[in-house]
Amino acid sequence: MSHGCSVNVATPRDGSTPLHTLASQEYEDPQVRQDMVRVAQMMIEKGADPNIQDKNMKTVMHLVVEGNREEIFRVLIEHDNLRLELQDKTGFPPLWHALASSTDFSDNSYASMLIKKGASSDAVIRSSGESLLHLLAREGLEEAGLFLTTQGVNCNVVNADGETPLHVSCTVGLPSLTTALLQMGANPNFQTYSSTPTKDKPANNDPFAEDTSNDTTSPHTIDTFRETALHRAIRNKNEADIRAILDHKEYCEGNKADLLLTPDLNLRDSDDLTPLGVALGTGQITVAKHLLEAGADINTTNVQGCSLLHLAIQVKNPEVATFLINNGAETNLRQVTREGLSPLDLCISEGFGEVVGLLCTHNADINAHPGSDPPLWKALSSNQEDIASILVQVPSPTPTDENCEEIAVFLIRSGCDVNAVRRPGPGGSGGEEAKDLMTPLHLCCSWGLEDTVQALIEHGAKVNAKDAENKTPLHHAIENAHTNIISLLLSHPALDLTIRDKAGVTPFAAAMLRKNNKAAKAILNRESKAAEQYDHKGHNFLHLAIQKKDMESLLFLLSINVDMHTRTQDQHSLTPLHLATTLSGSEMIVRNLLLAGHGAIKELTPQKQTVLHLAAAHDQPQLASIYLDNGVEVDAVDDNLNNALHVAVKEGHLAMVKVLLTESNINAGAVNLRGQNPLHVLANYPKDNAAAIAEVFLEAIPDYDLNSVDVEGNAALLLAYMRGASQLCRVLVRSGACLGTTNKHGVNIFNYQVPTKTLLFRLLDVLSGEPPWSEGELCMECGTKFGLATRKHHCRHCGRILCNRCSDKDVPILKFSLNKPVRVCQTCFDVLTLGAAANSY
Secondary structure, eight states: OTTOOOSOOOOTTTOOOHHHHHHHOOOOSHHHHHHHHHHHHHHHHTTOOTTOOOTTOOOHHHHHHHTTOHHHHHHHTTOTTOOTTOOOTTSOOHHHHHHHTOSOOSTTSHHHHHHHHTOOTTOBOTTTOOBHHHHHHHTTOHHHHHHHHTTTOOTTOOOTTSOOHHHHHHHHTOHHHHHHHHHTTOOTTOOOOTTOOOOOOOTTOOTTOOOOOOOSSSOOSSOOOSOOHHHHHHHTTOHHHHHHHHHHHHHHHHTTOOGGGSOOTTOOOTTSOOHHHHHHHTTOHHHHHHHHHTTOOTTOOOTTSOOHHHHHHHTTOHHHHHHHHHTTOOTTOOOSSGGGOOHHHHHHHHTOOTTHHHHHHTTOOOSOOTTSOOHHHHHHHTTOHHHHHHHTTSOOSSOOOHHHHHHHHHHHHTTOOTTOOOOOOGGGTTTGGGGSOOOHHHHHHHHTOHHHHHHHHHTTOOTTOOOTTOOOHHHHHHHTTOHHHHHHHHTOTTOOTTOOOTTOOOHHHHHHHTTOHHHHHHHHHHOTTGGGOOOTTSOOHHHHHHHTTOHHHHHHHHHTTOOTTOOOSSSSOOOHHHHIIIIIOOHHHHHHHHHHOTTGGGOOOTTOOOHHHHHHHTTOHHHHHHHHHTTOOTTOOOTTOOOHHHHHHHHTOHHHHHHHHHHSOOOTTOOOTTSOOHHHHHHHSOOTTHHHHHHHHHHHOTTOOTTOBOTTOOBHHHHHHHTTOHHHHHHHHHTTOOTTOOOTTSOOTTTSOOSOOHHHHHHHHHOOSOOOOOOOSBOTTTOOBOSSSSOOEEOTTTOOEEOTGGGOEEEEEGGGTEEEEEEEOHHHHHHHHHGGGGGGO
16 A cells, blocks of 8 residues: 555455455454554545445445444544445435444444434335334334434335324334334324235124234235324234324324324225224224223224114124224214114114113113104014013013003002112013113103103102113203193203213203203203203303204303303313304304404404404314404414414415405514524425415515515525425525525535535526625635635525535526626536536435
């Protein structure tokens, strides 16, 4: 080397340079090892290129990390021109080997030092599109994955199969990594693509068949896709990962997190199953309970209109069917197909009698559906006597014949016990019906036996008696719409209208639920405060009517002058008008609330948001127009000093932005706590229509200040460029945005680190007029401070302020009508002389 030999000559056979050979050898003698370190140092000083790849595409850094050559590593890491993103033949950069081969991630570890040197934690393997985080999770290297999450890694990279690292973590079962990814902003609602393999479907195509396979790695015979991470965790029975996702959902809801990051428990995979369906299908009853507690919809239906209860009955799975019924599944939900069968009809059709009794005790309708025979007749005609024997024990809502009622009245007048409750007979006979604790008054109020009810009341029947569900006779009379019996009971002086059943429903609530306004009015005539009762979720009847878009109930409540300013007694504390804006979106409901509620439009949420903020957040431009017509404070700001326009542009609601800019005088230049005006917010959170929104801005406000900066010194163009919003960048540049604006961290669009400068070159190419000139005390290219010896110059094409050395090119700019050569920077010179080809240099 001292005599000038080449230190970069590679061997023909394996392409190794001397530095490769030295790095691949293991020297046991300490003195020899130290000598070789000095040789490596000398090679580098003599110009050895550590980035040369051998025939296996490995650089010297690959070999050093793989072979744990610490002394040589510390020599190499000081090299100024290391290309740490180079991948070997298997597609891995050196950082992968550092992560995969060690459990030490301290500041002095290979991985930490490589990242500090500039190795990307977001490196993607070309063949599969998988990031390092994918690979670490797939290999079960949880500690390494947790280390990467502390290094600002992008946790939402999607591989060729549509999997994020969160999918892989939940598949393998890495709960700590799953929790860390969720905390870092991993989207739990991403769904996989059609090529993603999961686990084999049961041979009988039974969605509730018990999964006996212990193999969690083999691909499916029939692919299941559109899976969320929660689907994967459940299919692979990784309960700790399931718990992590559910805990994250609770956290998001408690802290009003971004809806996109809140786990959606009702997304369906390609088998048309929600996570709840998958849990039940794999026999994970405990997991199913946790999902229901977290808010999973037990009554959601598939494309054929089948609920989970329908599916359980179809495949004759009594355990799943019983679980669903006992946990609140709708027992009268009818299929869209197969003649609109209810669960009870389906039990008879499939010859599945195990849960018929349970369905009946959970209010399954045993009457005939229009156009079909009664369930009892269906059971008898198909010789299913076991089912028929259950159905005949169920009291029918149809009034019994007059002779039986006369006998009942005779027995009452003869001194029978009018308050006796139904109890099991000898040996526990009587079934579930015998345990309902109903008195004769309960039964008569259910069946509509008016004369018998009159006789029972006259002979001392307890009007406030409770059955097994804590329901009073009045509950049953209202549920079965027996108007005359309701009037009889309300006339009783001892009647207690505050009694709630086990579901928390009062008689007034029962009347409202069944839209029995006549009964509700009668109850209010006796108890004026009945309409202001709250349920266990903190909602009163007006709140519920708005949520359900129940116009009839709403108008009824408004007609009785219910309090229009009551707030929900939950963490949201919303008024009726707030609820109408966020949940119903109904113009009719909103207009009626505004007419009835003086001052309701001025009320704020706990976050100080007006109804205009809420309309902007939920893309309700028609409601916004109504609020503007009714005098809403258009420039009101929330806790973060955002006005409605900030909210609308953040969510990408184009129609809402048009309404605010064209129908109001909203302050479009207002800044929030981060010093950002709406255009900054648009650039910081760009949606697909961000460019269209910007054009609306500039059309409505032609002189809008495009170059104002936030508290970090970011202009809108810089934010859009950093977010990769190319169309928005073009709109801003064409409209005169300054290209050279530099933030407080010294970042501008020319030095921001991106994989390719294509967007920058295209922005420079679309310039049609001289942009505004930048100002500053430093050269925007090399950072040299201006002074007596270093004069300020401007690039006449991009407007940046530069020193003489960085603007030493001269070229005419014909598109600016500058026909004589003018001073430009190197980048603009390339664009002006090479055009589209400039990006390849």
